[in-house]
Amino acid sequence: MTSAFDRRNWLAEVVIEEMVPDDLDEVMAIEHRSFPCAWSRCSYERELRNRNSHYFVARHRAEIVGYVGMWALSAECHITTLAVHPERRRRGLGGRLLRHLIDFTQERGATQVTLEVRERNDAARQLYRGFGFEERGLLPRYYGDTGENGVVMCKVLRVAGGREAAD
Numbered sequence: 001m002t003s004a005f006d007r008r009n010w011l012a013e014v015v016i017e018e019m020v021p022d023d024l025d026e027v028m029a030i031e032h033r034s035f036p037c038a039w040s041r042c043s044y045e046r047e048l049r050n051r052n053s054h055y056f057v058a059r060h061r062a063e064i065v066g067y068v069g070m071w072a073l074s075a076e077c078h079i080t081t082l083a084v085h086p087e088r089r090r091r092g093l094g095g096r097l098l099r100h101l102i103d104f105t106q107e108r109g110a111t112q113v114t115l116e117v118r119e120r121n122d123a124a125r126q127l128y129r130g131f132g133f134e135e136r137g138l139l140p141r142y143y144g145d146t147g148e149n150g151v152v153m154c155k156v157l158r159v160a161g162g163r164e165a166a167d
């Protein structure tokens with residue numbers, strides 16, 4: 001798959017659904033290939049029981065190809081995770097999952113979305129910047145596994161006619 005046309009067609013077949021415990025085998029496989037310090041299965045099980053958490057998977061036909069999660073903290077949505085299957089990246093799915101989360105949280109009254117990202121994670125920082133996230137601060141040596149700095153990013157949701165103005 002190389003052309004923009006193929007990528008668009010592929011993305012059009014992706015559906016986003018709430019994550020359920022049966023999804024966790026596939027989610028954990030992507031998790032281990034995506035993060036230097038993967039969350040445990042137990043952490044995901046706990047998250048799925050937390051009423052302030054919301055997790056979604058992206059499914060292409062039968063295969064889970066990505067996921068995203070957040071905590072709803074009053075008027076703030078805090079993104080806890082976002083990952084796309086390593087062989088399915090650069091097809092627009094990361095953006096699609098992010099868009100889904102922003103729309104979902106805005107419909108529930110959130111006015112800002114926050115997250116932390118590794119300083120050297122250029123792919124994610126670029127993705128978030130493209131969605132209008134601003135870098136608000138540095139968390140020195142925030143990631144214990146590598147000692148890497150964390151970057152705090154924030155997007156204020158502007159309300160225009162009940163919806164965020166288009167990016």
Ligand SMILES: CC(C)(COP(=O)(O)OP(=O)(O)OC[C@H]1O[C@@H](n2cnc3c(N)ncnc32)[C@H](O)[C@@H]1OP(=O)(O)O)[C@@H](O)C(=O)NCCC(=O)NCCS
Pocket residue numbers: 034035081082083084085088089090091092093094095096115116117118121122123124126127128130
């Ligand atoms: C970050 C991640 C979710 C992006 O997913 P994706 O499906 O590849 O992203 P998209 O195809 O929607 O990319 C959207 C934009 O993000 C930026 N981007 C994505 N990957 C990039 C890369 N490797 N290098 C530079 N920019 C990149 C580009 O601006 C891209 O737009 P373009 O393709 O038109 O140039 C994916 O790389 C991933 O799962 N990484 C490992 C887990 C991770 O780091 N998660 C973030 C935790 S905060």
